[in-house]
Amino acid sequence: MADGPVAELLLRRLGEEDGGGLDSLGLASALGLDHQQVVGAVKSLQALGEVIEAEQLSSKRWELTAEGKETAEEGSHEARVFHSLPAQGLPQNELMKLPFGKVGFSKAMSNKWIHLDKNADGGPRVFRSVQNVKDSVREKLQLVHQGRAESLDEKEKSEMKKRKLLAEVNVKTYLIRKGNAFSTTVTKQETDLTQEMIASFTEMPTNNFIESSFWNFDALFQPQQHPARDQHDTFFLLDPAEATEFPMDYLGRVKKVHSEGGYGSQGYKYDWTIKEATKNLLRTHTTAVSARMLYQLAQQEAFTPVKYFSIDRVFRNETLDATHLAEFHQIEGVVADYGLTLGDLMGTLKEFFTKLGITKLRFKPAYNPYTEPSMEVFSYHEGLKKWVEVGNSGMFRPEMLLPMGLPAGVSVIAWGLSLERPTMIKYGINNIRELVGHRVNLQMVYDSPICLLDS
Ligand code: FB9
Secondary structure, eight states: OOSHHHHHHHHHHHHHSOSSOEEHHHHHHHHTOOHHHHHHHHHHHHTTSSSEEEEEEEEEEEEEOHHHHHHHHHOOHHHHHHHHOOTTOEEHHHHTTSTTHHHHHHHHHHTTSEEEETTSTTSOEEEEOSSOOOOHHHHHHHHHHTTOGGGSOHHHHHHHHHTTSEEEEEEEEEEEEEOTTOOSSOOOOSOSOOHHHHHOOEEOOOOOOEEEHHHHTGGGTOOTTOGGGSTTTSOBOSTTOBOOOOOHHHHHHHHHHHHTOBTTBOOOOSOOOHHHHTBEEEOSOTHHHHHHHHHHHHTSSSOOOEEEEEEEEEEOOOOOBTTBOSEEEEEEEEEEEETOOHHHHHHHHHHHHHHTTOOSEEEEEEEETTEEEEEEEEEEETTTTEEEEEEEEEEEOHHHHGGGTOOTTEEEEEEEEESHHHHHHHHTOOSGGGTSSTTOOHHHHHHOOSOOOOO
16 A cells, blocks of 8 residues: 555545645645645655656745744733733732733733723732623634634734734645546555565675765765865875866756755755866765766666665774774665655664664664765664664755756665774774784784674
8 A cells, every 4th residue: 555544545535536636735734634744645655656746836824933823722912911810900010920911911901901000009900991802813823723814814914923923934835636647545666675675785886995076075965165075074186186077967967956956955055166076085985986876877768776885995084093094994885766765764774783783773863964864873782881873874865866867756775884893892992903904913814704793
């Protein structure tokens, strides 16, 4: 069946409608769902091929602010002031201490709901002036919350906006219609990764340590002013200082998505320069190779799902210490298919790390310029009795994949870790120079011919 019950509900409603299409916002309201849940169902159905057609529309919509939601639930400040007054009134200074006191007092006074006796015993005192009041502010906000903003006239909306109870927001909605392959029940394409699929990875050609900034950073949607791109993080080459061969049509799309946006992204809005992109460097991650591989994949006549891996040297101009050299071996995995989700990434990571004898995983939200969402991966190390970061991962951003020419609906999950870190932990090595480099005790190499990260 299609992804999740929301997609099934959407397909059923679509099967019943007369051809005019369904508005995603109206559907969310009719189903009592958050609009983003419907948008997620639209995306998952789009990834299955031509089951539905979804045209993205931009519209303005009135929504309650946080204060507006509180007012719709608790009543307007003026109504709450009125209802807080006992028959014998309330000292004005006490009323002003209430969270809604100041605003409520002046509004209730202007509504003539209350009055102030400045000569009362004990100082100025506030009294009710009427028996009951109609809290029309609350009633109008409740109408907007029910999706009936049209019940308010422009003056009322403007007044609520001035009181910061309402805001007019841009909303991206979808007009959803039946696709050429419409059905009220769809079978999800095979994207659940199986043991056989995971076992059939292709090794990426990572024998080029020298890379252009274009493939190492720009193709990954990493902005040219990103700190990782300057000298103290990256080794740049003097000779040859510049790369010269690029797929120029693709480079143009990369330039545009950085500087102006596109594909639904606003981009970074800076003057992207080819000069920066041509700088040669020692690659800082094997993800530069993943970018090259995915670009090649996008040039195929028809997209085919792929799984890539690499284990090779990368170079970082970092402060050297007992656990850091200017280079390390990165292990990287990449899977591209229609409709892959964060759940597929988590499942793949679980499968991958279990194979390394690393279990009890936890995922922590993180940030990478080229993946969204991103997750750091942690595992509880029974020996060290603490949670250890065992890698990083994420879903490559559309701003990276779409300029390459990969079809919409194709998503790519990827992850990485180092080779040295687990080896040092496994063998109880404290200084990385005992594992790699010219000071290594070769007898250690002879005595430990193969590193098996078993359980
Ligand atoms: O390897 C790491 N930790 C690790 C891995 C296994 C392990 O096994 C032990 C037996 C139990 C223990 C530890 N790390 C990644 C996490 C940390 O060590 C981290 O502090 C150091 N990281 C390196 C980079 O630091 C500059 C390790 C290296 C690393 C980090 C991220 C990636 C690759 C290597 C990546 C990635 C990525 C993300 C999204 C898409 C594609 C690639």
